[in-house]
Amino acid sequence: MSTFSDPFTLSPELAAIAKRWINTYSGRNSLAVTQLFSTSDAVTYIGSDEGELFVGDAVRDSFAAFTNGQVKLVPENVEATGYEAGNFGWAYTTLTIFAPEADMRVNFRNTFIFSLEDAVWRIVHIHNSNPKPNMEAMGYASPHLEKLAAAAGKDEIILGNTGIASVMFTDIVDSTALAAATGDAKWSRIVTGHVATITAQVAAHSGNLVKSLGDGTLSTFGSASAAMQAAKAIMQDTAGGQTEPHLRLRIGIHTGDVVEAQGDFLGTVVNKAARVAAAASPDEIRVSDATRAMIGGQADFTFDDATNMRLKGLEGEHLIYRLEWAS
Structure with missing residues (x-):
């Protein structure tokens, strides 16, 4: 009988990158946000709103444009956990986003999938959701x-x-x-x-x-x-x-x-x-x-x-x- 060996190990590095993406996105740093994405045409983003499904250059272009906006967002209580196996990894985060101008707080969850490209971890997929009952x-x-x-x-x-x-x-x-x-x-x-x-x-x-x-x-x-x-x-x-x-x-x-x-x-x-x-x-x-x-x-x-x-x-x-x- 064969014994399954779990290939995934905890990755504080990928957890930190996931947090970094959230902070740069919330801080409207368009250059940092887009540089964290993979250059692959397979890069995808799925958001919580209708129509928020982007692939390839549309992901990079939409985030570059969005992060240049004037709306201020403040991430709070960000927690992240990451795992990696070889050239592949993933992480998930939970957080609250505070919009001071609207005086609103919204709970969010994110899932990130990473690939190791030229010795640098890049994001190839993000799924963002708003956890309602x-x-x-x-x-x-x-x-x-x-x-x-x-x-x-x-x-x-x-x-x-x-x-x-x-x-x-x-x-x-x-x-x-x-x-x-x-x-x-x-x-x-x-x-x-x-x-x-x-x-x-x-x-x-x-x-x-x-x-x-x-x-x-x-x-x-x-x-x-x-x-x-x-x-x-x-x-x-x-x-x-x-x-x-x-x-x-x-x-x-x-x-x-x-x-x-x-x-x-x-x-x-x-x-x-x-x-x-x-x-x-x-x-x-x-x-x-x-x-x-x-x-x-x-x-x-x-x-x-x-x-x-x-x-x-x-x-x-x-x-x-x-x-x-x-x-």
């Missing part, structure tokens, strides 16, 4: 959350004595790409450790971990405040992790009476919690209006970005809030 962008929830919600119906859920349960879903952002980059064995160890961290925090806040499926988890709590404290602690633990890949989560919480209506209403509460989680952006905790109302004016929690939106499979619009978690 699936529910907002395409009207469907994360398949991980869908599967987890369906699987939960097969288990006995311990609710406590009140009949009111706060249901919490957690989901790792970009888990498919991270699993492919790290390999099955390492990813399995990462997910096992991640679920162990969540299990400990859920228990510490008197909750019950109902199920984990892949990289997602479903838990229930006897109170909304306990669920939100657990969610904040989980986010803080994850953000403080020092290992690679660095995990980013989305968490959703919904609260409802799951006793009087028996199984059917239990399913509705669980399904809505999954939809709320799917509406969250990376590094966000989103809670339903019902969960927010449970804690009244408690000073322990801060909410913002109240948003009315449609949730798949549920009638009407639903008010959800972002729960701040950074200490």
Whole structure:
């Protein structure tokens, strides 16, 4: 039996070049931007806007013209990881772009593919995307959350004595790409450790971990405040992790009476919690209006970005809030 040998190694050099391209692009340095591209006719760029697909000289010409514009862009929180194997390499970045004149911030992700040309790494492909929640962008929830919600119906859920349960879903952002980059064995160890961290925090806040499926988890709590404290602690633990890949989560919480209506209403509460989680952006905790109302004016929690939106499979619009978690 042959053993697969991973040809890719971490490349701080390619990560640095990816960051350099972002900084020169944001700084409107047209010469530096175009010189980082390959001279090949195969060079391509795919952007997040309609029609942003350029090939060959069109890539170099469009960026040379665009970077000579007057709009100021400021990259923030840029993180990059690169890999290389022989004359080929790739990198990915996550960042926020701030436009001071418009007072707007937009989250972005970039993927770079490099070739080694005359001993110099050149960019042959860039894919730029704006990571919106699936529910907002395409009207469907994360398949991980869908599967987890369906699987939960097969288990006995311990609710406590009140009949009111706060249901919490957690989901790792970009888990498919991270699993492919790290390999099955390492990813399995990462997910096992991640679920162990969540299990400990859920228990510490008197909750019950109902199920984990892949990289997602479903838990229930006897109170909304306990669920939100657990969610904040989980986010803080994850953000403080020092290992690679660095995990980013989305968490959703919904609260409802799951006793009087028996199984059917239990399913509705669980399904809505999954939809709320799917509406969250990376590094966000989103809670339903019902969960927010449970804690009244408690000073322990801060909410913002109240948003009315449609949730798949549920009638009407639903008010959800972002729960701040950074200490």
